[in-house]
Amino acid sequence: MSVLERILNGAPGRFTVVALAALLLVGAVLVNAFAPFVWVGIYTYFCVTLMLVLGLELFMGNSGILNWTYIGFVGIGAYSASILSTDPSLKHMGVPNMYPALVNLHLPVVPALLVGALVAAAVAAVIAWPLMRLSDAVGVITLFATLIVIHVLMTQWDNVTNGPRTFFGVQQFTTIWIATGAAILTLVGTHLFRESSLGLRLRASRDDRFAASAMGVSVVRVRYLTFILSSFVAGLGGGLWAHYITSFSPTSFYVGELFVLLTMLVVGGAGSISGAATGAIIITVLREGLRQVESYLNNSGVISFEVYGLTEVVMAMLLIAMLIWRPTGIVGGSEWRLPLRRKQAAAAPSPEPPAEPVLETEAAEEAK
């Protein structure tokens, strides 16, 4: 069996991952070589966002639980990494009230990013165990409440985060290559996780909690471990994001940004890596396009008032329309395949179930 064949015949989704990784790399080369400078920035931003969406999918797609706190962990990673990597003298200027001990902490960027991710994972490890025991509406409100607590801490603890004011002076470290590399690593990582024993157990618990626990899956345990892993990705992505954007404030890690990530995931398809990637691509293109329209309308004087929120209005309408007509997302729950292989899969019964709908099953049988 040739290497190529092995890649194509592997677990469902392996082809997708290889193809997406190749696509990302080719895209980065092309953008870097030919596109205008602005595009390089957009592409870098896209790769970091893709990483964040994949991290969200890691927990939400495989467990079926809406994770409100995710964006909070992105923030924890961003702040931790930035505090560590920024030069003490700059920090002293940027955050006048910072604890002296924190001001003097200084690490090179790469270890700082890793520590930031570890801090996010550690916070998740401390708080998540009881949260994972809850489900349904109570679980949702608890995760939401946790996000609020994290946000209040970020906006009020000005000895660490500069409070609601902007934290600036972070060095620009995330280049297009680093972002692309990180996105590819996350892509491979989430795929490996999905096919790992832990990933399979978690997906089983998503599809039928009781059947899974009857088979010996400890539902709380698999959720807990994945939540930590997902928070690690969030923290790392947050750090990379901060080292691209260089100045940010707590509002960057709140419901507004979570809405963007969630829209990407649901529009693409919450059950699969292809879905997360497709959604990230489509929504990024849509957002950039709408931003152009907004700034055109504002600058050209066609209309007399300033346009705000057009992007969000369109995205929200798209999200609602998707949930109504195609809740499994564009990709529809399963991974992309080659056209030929799709036919084969249709002819021969495949070991993989046809679709893994996250948002359609477990229907509220009460309210049909």
Next chain:
Amino acid sequence: MNEFIINTLSLGSLYALIALGLVFVYGILKLVNFAYGEYIMTAGYGLFLLGTYTPLPWWSVMLLSVALAALMSYLTELIAFRPVRTKSLTAMLVTSFAVSVLLQNAALLFISPRSRAVQLPAAFNQSVALLGVTTPLRNLLTIGTTVALLVGLTLLMKYTVLGIAMRAASDKFSTTRLMGVPANLVISVAFIISGLLAGVVSVFWVGRSASVDPLIGFTPLLIAFIATVIGGMRSLVGAVAGGYVYGLLFNVLSITLPASVINYRDAFMFLIVILFLLLRPEGLIRGSYTEERVG
């Protein structure tokens, strides 16, 4: 002391109404409606638009604004929630989040990102003396309106066919439908009552700041979460009790917390919420059986 009691009763009444509006929908559909705050915003903009651009008297402006919130609630049910009702809980939650973002940004886009002043009759803010305490008339009106609404809703739920059907539906929806109760009707009515309560809340909420902005619904939404969690997500009485307890807790924390940590008050509140959910997920007042924990 009397002042503290009146303030707490007034704040608690407002919070009770806020919580009640959220629980009406939750009880039947098991949907935590994130768009609930936007119904409050809708009524707020109703007050602003009708009060500023029409010559209508203030009382009809208020009635129309409350009706507008109910209409908005009904429309969101019809357009967004009804089609996803049969899908998963997560799908409904994401839908309500999307509706919330949509309405907020529609207000940003079509009205203004800046806050707008709302004209309310001057009598609303006049001080009156009661039991040796001077307090704005608004506070007493809040208490009075809440009591009247609670009595009215209790009568509706206890003695009308519709109310009995709604209580049955929140207990066991499928059985209720087998008894010949139309699902769409019950759910629509729940949304309309939820919207009406949001509208009434809006009159008093906007009355406090005399202005309305696109993000005005967020704080009431959080309040509704806290109050319903404390009181119990499953019962209407629980929501009201939760509202009053939260009002009390809020005032006590505001007085007792030292100035240096007062900014963390919201964090404290939500920590209490999380503890409540972990230790007593059924709230102060236990509703009927529901499965809320795994493992």
